[in-house]
Amino acid sequence: MPSKRGAQSARRSVAEPASTGLRERILSATRELLRERRFDTLSVADILAAAEVSRASFYFYFPSRQAVLGELVRDAVAQGQQAARPWVEGLQDPVAAMRAGVRDGARLWRDNAGVLMAIVENQGSDEGLRALWLEQMNLFTDAAAARIESDPQVRGRLGDLDVRAVAASLTWMGERLYYLAAAGIPPFHDEEVLVDVLTNAWTSILYGRPVTPLVEHPAG
16 A cells, blocks of 8 residues: 555646746747737647647646746846846936836847836736736836935925825836837837937936937937
8 A cells, every 4th residue: 555655646646737937938938929910819729839838838838828828927027126226226327227227128029028017018908917017117116216215306396296106107207108119000119209208208207407419319
């Protein structure tokens, strides 16, 4: 008669996929598919075929394709938080840190365009994705609001304005312009234009000093 420990090990071996790399294969395959296809055209079967995993393996790690997208979005947002860290933590001159963070954000959106465009385009029709995106965007709003509150000059400049509302407005403006840039929509497909516009918007509102563009752009 097998021991209880042996029976438990046997059950685990049946329930769990053998390869610990399957989860990453699912994530990687979905990320690659989203470079060429819209999320609303993808099925779990498409992901299974691209990742070369079984349906059982997929559902062991993820309850749905939306959950896979959610994981990819959280990873991209974590990178975005890291890009914003010098400004959020006051580690550099605020304007220089702002420009560097905006540029890193633009490149992050470019490199993760399929994933981030998917969440933006599908959150309006999927309650779970909407909750996820609001949660992730609130991370940036919270950080910006805290940074504003920590700077007496900026706080004084804003007067009676609701700090969180200001932070949310700037955050969501960034989301929209980054999305347009990732979609290749002029003029924001030009990284320098995007960086100049967003940096000027943030610094003008918070510090009252617009930034001179580093590159002159031809008119028209």
